[in-house]
Amino acid sequence: MNLDDYRLTGNRKIDLGEIPTTEGKTDENEKIRDEVIPPLVDRLQLLHQKLNAEEKHGILVVLQALDAAGKDESISYIFSNLNAQGLKVTTFGKPTEVEQKHDYLWRMMPALPARGEIGILNRSHYEEVIAPRVHDNVLLDGDYPAGVDEESIWPMRYKQIKNYEKYLHDNNIHVVKFFFHMSKDEQKRRLVERMKDPDKQHEFSFSDVEEREYWDKYQEVFEDMLNETSTEYSPWYVLPADDEWHTRRLVNEAMIDLMEKLDPKFPEMTGEDKKKLEEYIEKLENE
Known part of the structure; x- marks a missing residue:
């Protein structure tokens, strides 16, 4: 897969309505699930083990979409296979009363991964530039700095979010963002399936x-968000979410691509530690 076909880095504006929600991969679901994804997960597991052991870089994964688009399934089928010690998942709902008393990025702090960890946001700080706009919430x-009104606050927040993600990147916390682009008809099909199935x-x-x-x-707000917050250091991937298993493959491949660029390595013992290790090996072997 050419990930550049899905990756937005801010070098071009997109019309979300012109981006397909499917690439006709549904018929390949079983093959992708049984043959394509398992070796990708194996590769991702190894890279995560190295990332966790090296403790040099952290990765913050943003999953953003409407309901039934596949965020939860991506967590279940991909990220649940990783080492739990180096993984944390945070789901953002409506801000609590305490959170409303702070700046809108305040609640991000506990969700941030340490170096060596992958942090996953099922919904994210981007809710603060989505829900209020969709529902015209006051x-x-x-929330309004001096000189900022209900129109100018959104460009201001886009800028703040980009600056925040640049700050994280500069401190070796790398932000990668996945937008699950689903059609209205496919969402209806999935919702009806859920509603009819007792399980x-x-x-x-x-x-x-x-x-x-x-x-x-x-769709209007999503398009604006994607165009205004895509950067080279923190790209958005727009995924054809009607194709469930194809989308999971793309998430795997994008994660692998990022981690291979980070090139984590298992730490090597040197100096006195290596000498002591050799002594202890000899000691145990001679018992």
């Missing part, structure tokens, strides 16, 4: 259907 008075009804929320009324507004 932000709190404290999946726990995954359904009535708000999932209610939010469909804002579909066009969401």
Whole structure:
């Protein structure tokens, strides 16, 4: 796969309506699941082990989409295979009363990975430039700096988010972002499937259907978000989410691509530690 076909780095503007939600890969689901993804997961596991052992770089993964687009499944089928000691998952919901008393990026701090970890955000700080715009929510008075109104606050927040992600990148926390681009028809099919299947009804929320009324507004806001916050150091990947297993393959490949560029290595013992190790090996072998 040519990841450049899906990666946005800010060098071009996109029209989200012209980007396909499917590449006709649904018929290949079983082959991708059984033959393509397992070796990719094996490669990702090894790279994660090295990343975790080296403790030089951290990776923050942003998963953003509408309901039923496949975020949870990506976590289940891909990231759950990684070493739990070097993995953390955070799901952002509606800000709590305490969170509303702080700046909108404040609640990001506990979710950030340490060097050596992969942190996964199921929804993220990007909710703060999505939900308020879609629903025309009035932000709190404290959210508006002097001279900023309900229109100018969004370009300001885009700039702040890019600066924040650059700050993380400069401190060896690398942000990679996945947008699950799903069609309205496919979302309907998946929601109906959940609603009719007793074993999946726990995954359904009535708000999932209610939010469909804002579909066009969401697409407009998503497009703006993708165009305004894609950078070379923190790219967005726009995934054809109608093709479930193909999308999971792309997430795997994008993660592998980033980690291979970071080139983590298992630490090697040197000096006195290496000498002591050799002594202890000899000691145990001679018992």
